[in-house]
Amino acid sequence: MREMAFSMFCGVVLRQRSLRASELALNAVKWHALLPKHLKRAERETLRRQRAASQGDMSRLGESHHQRDVLHCQKLPVCAIFGSVATSLLKTRLSNGLMVLLKEINTAPIISHWIWYRVGSRNEAPGLTGISHWVEHMQFKGTPRYPTMVLDKAISREGGLWNAFTYLDWTTYFETLPADKIDLALQLEADRMVNSLFDPDEVASERTVIISERQGSENEPLFLLGEELQSAAFRVHSYHHEVIGDLSDLQTIQREDLYRHYRSYYTPNNAVLAIAGDFKIEAMLAHVQEYFESIPAGDEAKQSVRPEPPQSGERRVTVEGPGETTYIQVAHRTPPAAHPDFFALTVLDSLLSGASNLNMFGGGISNKTSRLYRALVEGDLAVSIYGGLQATIDPFLHTITVIVRPERNPEQVLSALFDQIQRLQDSVPPADELRRAVKQARALFAYGSESITNQAFWMGFSEMFANYDWFTGYLDNLAAVKPEEVQRVAQTYLRRINRVVGVYLPSGNGDISR
C-alpha cells in the first residue's frame, strides 16, 4: 500500500510510514501501471506483499518575490471545470506576506489544506545537507501548546489524511479532513510555523530515525545510482546532494543548526497556503486570517544559490553493489519549469518514455507504445524503462531509467537508447504523436481532478516554481507545442555534451532460489 512518490533519484523524502517510496509520482507513475509486480516493488521499497486486492476492507486505500505590504485580494474569475461542478478560486496575500490560495470544490464533504515553505535541499550547504528534511521531521515533535502527537492524533481521530514532504526546492505539510474539522489543520500549521520546540532529546531520537531512513534507501540500487548521478551532474549547485542528506552531516548536525534553519525559512512571507474543498471562500479566508495573520513576517529568506556552470562533456559514473540486476540512468540537464521550453520537453519526454503523470494522487498510465519501450523492451534489451522531467526552480535533469535484461550489457542498451535520441534530433516527429501526448495529458488531468487533495496539492506546488497559472495553462501550452519545437529541444538539451550516464553493476551475489 505504499503509495506515492516522485522519482527516487530526485529524492523527495516523505515522512510517514507508507509514503517513503515511489508510486504516485509526478512522472514516475507512468511506467508502473502494468509492470510485473516485482519490477514495481523494486521502486517502491514496500514491504507489504499484497495478497491480492481480494483482501482488506476500507483500506487506504511562483512568485519569486515576497512583498510584505501587499494586501490586495485578487479575485479570479469563476471557472467551470466540467459537468455540473463549478469551482471558484481566490488568490491573495495577507499583510504578513503569506500567500493564500483558496478553491471551492463542493463534490464531497472534504477539505485539503497544504502549507508550502520555500526551503529544500536547494537551500543547504555542505555540512548541513539533509537539514531541511530533518526540520520537517521535527515539526511533528510538538510546540508548548500542542506537545508531540496531540494534534497528529486529533487529525487521525477525525479520519484525516496527513503527511509532509521535503524536496529539492520546497517542504510541504498537508492535512485532508472532513470539511467540518478543517480548523484542526489551520490551528496545527499556524502554531508550528513559529512555536516548534526542537527539544534536544527529540533531536537525538530523530537523528537515528533519519539515519535509519537513509539506510533503508541505501538498500535500493536505484537510490545508490541516483545519488551518484545527481552528484556528478551538479558540481557547484546545491542540487548536488540528495534530499535525505549525507550520512556524515546527519551524524553531526546539531539542535541549534536545525532551529536556525527553521527560524530562517518558516516565516509567513516564505510560505504559500493552499486550501481546496467544501467551503465558502469568504468564510475560509476569515479563518485563515484569524489563525495566520497575527504571525509576524520574518527576514527575507536566503534563496540565492551558486549556479551550475555549463557542462562541457559527457560524464559517467559506475556504482557496484549487491544483486543480479543491472540498472542504467541517463540524465540531461534541462531548463527550469518556468522556462518556455519546458512544455516542449514535456512532449518530448512523452514521446520518448511515455505520458508524464502530473498527479500526486491519482493513477498513471502505461508507456508501452513509447519510443524507448519499443526499442529497448520490445527489442529484448531491457525489462523496463521510464523517464521524466522534474518541475524545479533552477535547471535540473531529464532522467531515463532502464532495468537491463540479464543477458545484455550496458553498452548495447545505451547504444540503442542514444539511437532513439538521435532519431528525435534528426527528424520532426509526426503530428499524430503530439496529439496523442496531449490527449493523454487531458485524461490524466481528469483522473487527478477526482481528488480534492490532488487539486490542493497543485495549487501550492505550482507556486513553488512558477505560479498557479502555470498549472491552469498546462494543457493549452502542451497543445500549442509544434513538432519542430520537439525536434529543437531534443537538439538543444539531449546533446552528449549535456549528458550524465550512470550504470549500476551487480556483484552477482543475489540468491534468488528458495
Next chain:
Amino acid sequence: MSLRRSFSAANAFFTPPGPESAYSVPNPKDIFREQLPNGIVVLSRANYNSPSVALSGYLTVGGLFDPDEKLGLASFTSAALMRGTRSRDFQGIYDALESVGASLGFDSGTHTLNYGGKALVEDLSLLLDLLAEALRYPTFPLDQVERLRSQLLTGLAIRAQNTGEMAALTFDQIAYSNHPYSRPEDGYPETIQAIDRVGLVDFQRTMYGPAGMVIAVVGALESEQVMGLVAGTLGDWSNPDQPKPPDLPPLTLLEELAMRKTIIPGKSQADIVLGAPGPSRLAPEYMAAALGNNILGQFGMMGRIGDVVRERAGLAYYASSSLGGGIGPGPWRVVAGVDPVNVEKTIDLIRQEIARFVNEPVEDEELADSQANFIGRLPLTLESNAGVANGLLNIERYNLGLDYYLRYPDLVRSVTVEQVLETARRYLHPERLAVGIAGP
C-alpha cells in the same frame, strides 16, 4: 487528557466553514446491481463530478490453483493476457489504450484475478472491449511469453534483493507452514522456468469463466448504459467446465516462537516481519480486529508500535502493523526496518507491545479515537471513482449488503474494548509468533 480538553475548547471557538456539499455514501438507492444470466455480477454508481470512469473487478481464479512445481502459473497467465488477443497484437492493444490516455491491467492474487482500468467516459466501451478480449481470447504469442518470462525472472531477482519482500516471504513460510498462503503467488525462478506457453493456454481455457466474476463501473454515465456495455461484451461468455475455487486447508498454528533469517549481503538495513495468521474478513470479529490493529500499529504515527519503536526508541523510520483480512486467514503482522545491529532489540520491543495488547484491554479513549478515525475517513476512502468501485467490490465480495456504508458507523461504534481484547487474544500470542528477518 487535559491537553485534549484545552484543544477542544480552542476548537469550539470557531464555527467550522463547511461542509457545503450534498453528499452521500454509496447506498441502495444509488448502487446498481444486476447479475447477467451467465453469472457475472455488474455493479455501478454514477458520478458526474469528473469526466472519467473507473472499472475494476475480479474473477475467482488465483494462485490457489497453481501446482507446486509450476508456482506462479496463475500470475504468469494474468500478466500475459494483454500480450496479444484474437483481434489485436501487443502494440495494437496498448496503442488503443495509450492513445486515449486509458489504462487496463491485471494482477493475480491467491484467491482472485483482479483487474482495473481507467478512461475518459467516452472511451469506456474501448476499455470493456479490451477487457473482454483479454479475458476470453488471449493468444499468448510465443515471443511475448518469452519476453514476459524474462521480465518475471528479473522481477524475482529484484525481489531476492529486497529486504522487505524477503522478510515477508520468510514470515509467510513460517506462519503458514503446509498452507497455500506460505507460497508466493509469483513463484520462484525454477517454477517460472517450468511454465510453457501451452500451460498458459490451458490455464486460461479451463480456469477462466464468468461464474463468480464481478465488475464494478463508476463514473459519468448511467447504470443502464453500463449494463448494456457489459452485457454486449461479456454477456455471452460461458465455460461449463469452470472449476470452483478449492477450499483452504486448516492452519497449523505455531506452538512456540519461530524465527528465521534470510541473509542478503551488502544491505544497510534489515527488515522484520512478525505476527501470525489473523481473521478472515468474513469472521464476525473482523471489525474488532481491525480497530485493535489500528490501535496497535496504525493510528496517528503508526499506533503503539510506532510510538515505542520509532518515537521513543528512535530505532526505525517505519514500524507499523497491518491486518490482511480477505477471504481466508490473512496475516496480522508488524513490520519494521532497522539498523541490522538493532534487530534483536526491536523484536523485543514489539513483542512486549504485543504482550501488553493481549494482556490488558485498550483504553476507552484509544478505542474511541480509532472508531472516530474509521468513520471519519469514509468520505476520503470513497472520494475517487476508483475508491467507490473498490467499495462496491468489497460489498459484493464479502456479502456486506448494499446498505453497508449506511450501517458502517454503527458497526464501528458497536465494538467494545472487551471484544478487542478477546480478538487480540485469539490471534496473537507473544510466545508463538512467526518472525521473518531479511538483511545483511
